[in-house]
Amino acid sequence: MTDLLKSKLSRRAVLQTAAVGAVGINPALRAAVYAAGSDAPEKTEVKIGFIPLTDCASVVMASVMGFDKKHGVKIIPSKEASWAGVRDKLVNGELDFAHVLYGLVYGVHLGISGPKKDMAVLMNLNHNGQAITLSKKLADKGAVNGAGLAKLMASEKREYTFAQTFPTGTHAMWLYYWLAANGINPMKDAKVITVPPPQMVANMRVGNMDGFCVGEPWNHRAIIDGIGVTAATTQDIWKDHPEKVLGTTGEFVKKYPNTARAVTAAILEASQWIDASLSNKSKMAETIADKSYVNTSVDAINQRILGRYQDGMGKTWDDANHMKFFNEGTVNFPYLSDGMWFLTQHKRWGLLKDHPDYLTVAKQINQIDIYKQAATASKTPLPKSDMRSSKFMDGVVWDGKDPRKYADSFKVKV
Numbered sequence: 001m002t003d004l005l006k007s008k009l010s011r012r013a014v015l016q017t018a019a020v021g022a023v024g025i026n027p028a029l030r031a032a033v034y035a036a037g038s039d040a041p042e043k044t045e046v047k048i049g050f051i052p053l054t055d056c057a058s059v060v061m062a063s064v065m066g067f068d069k070k071h072g073v074k075i076i077p078s079k080e081a082s083w084a085g086v087r088d089k090l091v092n093g094e095l096d097f098a099h100v101l102y103g104l105v106y107g108v109h110l111g112i113s114g115p116k117k118d119m120a121v122l123m124n125l126n127h128n129g130q131a132i133t134l135s136k137k138l139a140d141k142g143a144v145n146g147a148g149l150a151k152l153m154a155s156e157k158r159e160y161t162f163a164q165t166f167p168t169g170t171h172a173m174w175l176y177y178w179l180a181a182n183g184i185n186p187m188k189d190a191k192v193i194t195v196p197p198p199q200m201v202a203n204m205r206v207g208n209m210d211g212f213c214v215g216e217p218w219n220h221r222a223i224i225d226g227i228g229v230t231a232a233t234t235q236d237i238w239k240d241h242p243e244k245v246l247g248t249t250g251e252f253v254k255k256y257p258n259t260a261r262a263v264t265a266a267i268l269e270a271s272q273w274i275d276a277s278l279s280n281k282s283k284m285a286e287t288i289a290d291k292s293y294v295n296t297s298v299d300a301i302n303q304r305i306l307g308r309y310q311d312g313m314g315k316t317w318d319d320a321n322h323m324k325f326f327n328e329g330t331v332n333f334p335y336l337s338d339g340m341w342f343l344t345q346h347k348r349w350g351l352l353k354d355h356p357d358y359l360t361v362a363k364q365i366n367q368i369d370i371y372k373q374a375a376t377a378s379k380t381p382l383p384k385s386d387m388r389s390s391k392f393m394d395g396v397v398w399d400g401k402d403p404r405k406y407a408d409s410f411k412v413k414v
Contacts (some may be wrong), residue, residue: 019178035205040105041259045074048246048263049098052079052294053215054301055126055244056099057284058325060128062270062291071262071377079293082196083166090249091117097263098155099125105341109365111341112351118250121339121366123332123374125244125271129323130171130234131219132178134205134211136312140227146182146232149211153184162186163195163203163212164245170243173345174234175213178413180238181394187349187414198295204228215243216323217300222312226298229312235321236392240330242338253367260367264353264374268332272378275326281305281346297371329381334366337387337400343406344398350414356402 050056056077062068063075078095080086083104089095091108105121107113134143141156142147154158162179166173166377177185186192189255193202200218203209205227213234222228232240236395247269285302286300288294294301305323339362346352368386375382389399398406 028161030256031219037318039261040259041072042256042261043096044072045076046096046259046263047076047078047094049078049095049100050293051060051083051086051091051099051196051260053099054288054294054305054323055129055215055245055343056293057100057274058125058270059246060288061274061284062289065270065273067269067273068265068305071266073259073266074261075263075266077293081198082361083169087114087166087317090119090247091115091251096252096259097122097246097248099244101166101169101171102242102245102339103168103170103173103346104166105245105247105365106339106342107346108164108353108360109361110356112346112347113166113168119255119365120248120250120253120260121334122248122253123258123267123334123371124242125267125332127234127240127243127324127327127331128235128321129217130174130213130243131230132175132202132214132234133200133211133219133222133228133265134231135207135209136227136229138210139313141306142310144229144231146184149231150182150184153189159191160189160211161191161193163193163209163214164198165194165197165214167194168342170241170342171213171215174237174241174405177392178213178232178237178343178350180410183390183412185412186308192380195405200330201225201227203349211394216304217294217296220304221300222297223310224297225269230309230388231311233319235319236284238390239321240324240390245334249365253370257370258305261374261377263370265377268329268374268378268380269328271332272380275324278306316387329375330383332371332375332380333383334368334371335383335386335388336362336366336368337365337389338400339399339405340400344403347407347411348413355404357363357405373392 066076086098103120109119143152221411271343289298307319310316340358387400
């Protein structure tokens, strides 16, 4: 081996070692390492869209706490007004990634919720922590839960209006499942509208809807403002359900795979940090309550992230299945069965006319290989399987094994 070749190989090894071990990597060094064939991020500054919700926390804290720099990227959080806006900016490339609804990503990929585009789910951002709020007016008439609502709707005939946040999104699916489990067909027995999360409380205040399903802190905000009650939490519907994801386009993942992995690893570390202690959760609540992020009072956020719930009618309880960001890594893995479940519900409610190839679509979207690499980089434990089994409020079990049969099995559907 020539001295010149030895020198080049030695220099490359030094650069790679520096890139892996350094916090706040020098841009020139990073470029040199990548040119030498390393796995450094191809794009070092990324814009991540988010909606003002408690579950945007891991994206925000990855930036605020510097977990992004550790992995060689700079995250620029971008506050967005609606999920439709997030969708459009992801599709046209204005956003590199987004804190986004699981079902929105799947809907765009299949062309049933706007322009069709190959999409990618890199990780789950949280489990649980959403709720269904009914107006105080309905609660005063006995509609304080699903059974009470069904009884009121049967006795007082009129058009009942409920809001979700995006037609193929998580909140629409939780709302529909809950209504249907209580004998109410959301497509026939009610009017369903789409309202951006931060506008839910204001719309209920002026009487535009009888109930809504949304993420926190807006359910608790409705209680604080005295206009709504919590009829159900989404963890009541499906314990440890998937919720928001880190989403991007398939095109971005192919063009910038190292960046995708680095950003995923950074947010995984932020997720670990949030769930590590009560003081960390309190700091997170104080941070994201700021007008730059969720723009609400800290007390609207910090109770339910600790599992301290009240329903607005005098009942309080400690919920062990409150919003989780990490939970030893079980929150974040992009299970194929989770993605497939949303497809079964899209078929159930007529958003999909025909059965898709459930497993193939999930494998196209959920970037399990990149996630596993990011998990290794962030020391996140991995599950034994890409699928999981879950039991719903009605006792029905979903395990992803026969999605066609499952989708067709519901009595209440379109």
